[in-house]
Amino acid sequence: MILPSRTLLAATVLLTPLTALTPASSAATGCASSVPYTSGRDGYGTFRVPAAVTTVRGTVLAFAEGRRDGAGDTGRIDVVLRRSGDGGCTWGPLRVVAAGNGDTRGNPAPVVDPRTGDVVLVTCYNGGGVTEAQIMRGEVTPERGRRVFVQRSRDDGRHFTPPREITAQVKPAGWRWYATGPGHALALTRGPHAGRLVVPADHSAAPPAGSPDTGQEAAYYGAHAFHSDDGGRTWRLGYADARYDGVHNANESTAAQLPDGRLYFSSRDQNGTSAGNRLDTYSGDGGQSLQRPYAVQHTLDDVPVVEGSVLQVRGPAAPLLFSGPSVPTARRAMAIWRSTDGGATFTRALTLSRRPAAYSDLVQVSRHTVGILYETGTTGAYDTIEFRRLPAGALASRAIPRGVP
Known part of the structure; x- marks a missing residue:
C-alpha cells in the first residue's frame, strides 16, 4: 500500500532511487555514524522500531515505523525505509513501504533471500483505534486485530x-496479540534447511482454563517462529512457546544461525517473575522446535526489559553479538556484548553512549564492518534513530575502549 500521492506502477510500491543524500555526521569515507531518522521530520512525530539488512549489492536498508501522532504504539503508523549506497554514511530520501492509511503497520522484519537476492519484508497490522490491551483481552474483531503481511523487492529495495x-x-x-521481530529476520546459509527464511515473533493467547481473563501483560505471552522454504511465497509455523506460566514471558525475539548450524533465539522477558530480563534458547532443526525451553541469560542481566538484537558475525572464530541498553532499570547506554561460546555466555565489548537508548538492530555491512541501527537521543530514547559503524575485527578480538559521549 502507498500514500495517495504516490503512483502505482507495475503493481509495486515505488521507492525513488538513491538521490538527494543526507550528509552524515562525518565524512562519507570511513564515517563513524549517521542519523537516518529524526523525530518530527517528514510528517512523523516519532520514528521507532529500527530494522536493517544489507542487500547482495551492498546497499544498507534501514526500515522503521513512522509514527505520525507521536511515540504511541497504535494510531497512524507507516513502515518507512531509507537506503544507503555507501555503507550507512549517507541516506536516500524517506519512502513509505507499507502505508497505514489511518491504521497501524509496523514491526518490520526484513531478510535477504540467499537464493534470489530479493528482499523479503514481513510486517504486522492492526486497526489504528485499538490498543494492545484490547487485543490481549479479545475485544477486537479479527479484521481489526493483529494480522501478518509480506512484501518483496526484486531490485535492491527500490520497489x-x-x-x-x-x-x-x-x-x-x-x-490474540501477534508481533513479528522486530528487527531483521534470518536466512539460513548451511545445514539441511539452507535457504530457509525464519522470522522470530511473539504472540498471546486466550488464558488457560481456570485462569482469569485479565489481558494483563504479565501473563500469557509466548515467543514463536515461522518460516518459508520457497523464498517467502508460502509460510509455516515453527516452534511455539506456550507455557504461559507468568515466570518466563518470552516476547519480542531475535535470532542468529551459529557456525554449527543451530539457531540461537534471544527474547525479551515481558514482566516475567524470574530474576532476569533476557531469555534464550536453541533450535537444531531450523526453527521447527526448541532444544530446551526459554531460560534466563544471566550474563545479560544488565539489559532492561526491551527489544534486543543478535548477529553472528561472518568469518573464522567470529563472535555472536548482542545489542541492547545496558542499565537494568532504564532504557539508556546502548551497548554491544560478545559471545565466543555460541550464546552460552556474553561479555560486554562496547558501550556506544551513556545517552537514552531503546530498540536496536545489528547488521553486517561488509566483511570488515558491523552496523547497529538504534533508537537514541539527548532528551529521550526516541529523538533519533542513529546508525553506527563498527570494526568487525575489533568486536571479534577484544573489548573496545569505552570512551563514549
Missing part, C-alpha cells in the same frame, strides 16, 4: 510489492 496477507498461514486460531 516493493504491496503487502500480501499471510495471517492464516502463521497465526493459529485462539492467538
Whole structure:
C-alpha cells in the first residue's frame, strides 16, 4: 500500500532511487555514524522500531515505523525505509513501504533471500483505534486485530510489492496479540534447511482454563517462529512457546544461525517473575522446535526489559553479538556484548553512549564492518534513530575502549 500521492506502477510500491543524500555526521569515507531518522521530520512525530539488512549489492536498508501522532504504539503508523549506497554514511530520501492509511503497520522484519537476492519484508497490522490491551483481552474483531503481511523487492529495495496477507498461514486460531521481530529476520546459509527464511515473533493467547481473563501483560505471552522454504511465497509455523506460566514471558525475539548450524533465539522477558530480563534458547532443526525451553541469560542481566538484537558475525572464530541498553532499570547506554561460546555466555565489548537508548538492530555491512541501527537521543530514547559503524575485527578480538559521549 502507498500514500495517495504516490503512483502505482507495475503493481509495486515505488521507492525513488538513491538521490538527494543526507550528509552524515562525518565524512562519507570511513564515517563513524549517521542519523537516518529524526523525530518530527517528514510528517512523523516519532520514528521507532529500527530494522536493517544489507542487500547482495551492498546497499544498507534501514526500515522503521513512522509514527505520525507521536511515540504511541497504535494510531497512524507507516513502515518507512531509507537506503544507503555507501555503507550507512549517507541516506536516500524517506519512502513509505507499507502505508497505514489511518491504521497501524509496523514491526518490520526484513531478510535477504540467499537464493534470489530479493528482499523479503514481513510486517504486522492492526486497526489504528485499538490498543494492545484490547487485543490481549479479545475485544477486537479479527479484521481489526493483529494480522501478518509480506512484501518483496526484486531490485535492491527500490520497489516493493504491496503487502500480501499471510495471517492464516502463521497465526493459529485462539492467538490474540501477534508481533513479528522486530528487527531483521534470518536466512539460513548451511545445514539441511539452507535457504530457509525464519522470522522470530511473539504472540498471546486466550488464558488457560481456570485462569482469569485479565489481558494483563504479565501473563500469557509466548515467543514463536515461522518460516518459508520457497523464498517467502508460502509460510509455516515453527516452534511455539506456550507455557504461559507468568515466570518466563518470552516476547519480542531475535535470532542468529551459529557456525554449527543451530539457531540461537534471544527474547525479551515481558514482566516475567524470574530474576532476569533476557531469555534464550536453541533450535537444531531450523526453527521447527526448541532444544530446551526459554531460560534466563544471566550474563545479560544488565539489559532492561526491551527489544534486543543478535548477529553472528561472518568469518573464522567470529563472535555472536548482542545489542541492547545496558542499565537494568532504564532504557539508556546502548551497548554491544560478545559471545565466543555460541550464546552460552556474553561479555560486554562496547558501550556506544551513556545517552537514552531503546530498540536496536545489528547488521553486517561488509566483511570488515558491523552496523547497529538504534533508537537514541539527548532528551529521550526516541529523538533519533542513529546508525553506527563498527570494526568487525575489533568486536571479534577484544573489548573496545569505552570512551563514549
